[in-house]
């Protein structure tokens with residue numbers, strides 16, 4: 001790592017770092033700057049991956065590769081970030097799985113309701129051959145899928161009433177991600193699902209929507225305890241992030257750079273998954289202290305019953321997608 005000997009040097013470096021073409025960090029070696037997009041804010045699961053990746057890459061390349069993180073939707077919502085990655089104007093992203101489903105329906109198998117019984121099982125499947133098949137499939141849409149980090153198991157919150165069983169969801173206006181599957185899940189549960197990009201605090205606060213569903217860290221980091229009275233630990237969907245690069249850009253990189261980036265992202269993802277899981281217990285406690293009324297033992301069977309037919313919907317009609325779903329359902333039994 002370059003060490004600054006004077007303020008003048010540091011100030012000079014700021015100017016030198018501006019040109020998009022990159023800076024010379026050591027004689028004869030042109031630095032590469034990677035733009036990495038995340039929709040969420042610092043402290044979020046996606047940002048923890050991004051920051052760890054940045055630190056690892058910059059450390060391992062001695063500063064020859066710089067990662068610039070664009071967080072808090074500064075590049076647009078997740079669909080828009082993915083479009084920029086497809087085109088190669090943004091090199092990388094840590095993107096929630098949901099919005100991928102408009103680009104490649106295979107991602108719907110990850111979000112199948114009640115698929116994974118716990119995080120260990122999700123890791124085994126996503127780090128194994130099924131995960132590899134999903135990452136490889138994304139190349140068809142212009143993404144180099146590197147690995148999976150995690151958002152976590154999603155839970156329902158709302159401002160209207162306690163939800164103990166699926167029947168209590170009837171008529172609630174629930175915000176969902178830009179995903180046909182997520183919309184279908186909440187339709188099957190009898191809610192009124194409203195697709196909306198992230199962030200959604202204002203819409204919840206103003207009552208445009210009654211509720212939303214996300215992992216516990218979201219209720220903490222986005223202060224949903226201020227505007228959502230009721231939470232139900234439904235854990236209905238395991239939500240990953242897919243850590244991707246632009247395929248057109250990736251193909252211009254030397255194999256050793258690809259390997260370095262792949263390994264750094266993998267290390268960042270493993271770090272973040274462990275970190276996320278470690279903090280869940282504390283988050284639940286904190287959310288209760290903040291006044292959320294939490295239903296910890298809902299009637300999960302009632303949710304399972306209402307969503308059991310989803311695998312037979314058109315969502316999964318593509319033969320490869322259906323075959324993978326069947327395989328994953330069998331592997332997680």
Ligand code: EAX
Nearest residue numbers: 040096151177198214218
């Ligand atoms: O990661 O859009 C969503 O619900 C995501 O889970 C959100 O970006 C938080």
